[in-house]
Amino acid sequence: MSENSSLDEAMNLMERYEASRTETHYFDLQENERVLVQTAGRIFGSYVEAGLVTPDTRDEYIDRAIRDAITIASRIENIVSEKEEQPD
Numbered sequence: 001m002s003e004n005s006s007l008d009e010a011m012n013l014m015e016r017y018e019a020s021r022t023e024t025h026y027f028d029l030q031e032n033e034r035v036l037v038q039t040a041g042r043i044f045g046s047y048v049e050a051g052l053v054t055p056d057t058r059d060e061y062i063d064r065a066i067r068d069a070i071t072i073a074s075r076i077e078n079i080v081s082e083k084e085e086q087p088d
Contacts, residue, residue, distance in 0.1 A: 032073075040069040 029037065044065035047053050053061045 036066075036069050036073060039072065040065045043068050 040062075044053075044062055047061045047065065
């Protein structure tokens with residue numbers, strides 16, 4: 001501890017901030033969830049590449065990419081189910 005309590009407080013805040021930035025997060029995703037994450041990531045990347053994503057719209061485009069990935073997966077599921085139900 002230094003003689004400057006404000007400096008000590010600022011240093012503690014920085015240490016906590018750095019610790020939270022370097023935390024490791026683990027996810028236990030099923031195979032279909034991993035595919036959706038990959039697809040949403042590619043869609044989001046295309047939004048970034050197109051210049052649509054700004055710091056203010058980042059979360060909006062992440063949500064949009066996830067919805068788009070789920071929509072694509074749902075349509076594929078519907079098409080596959082319809083094909084399976086059709087007689088040969």
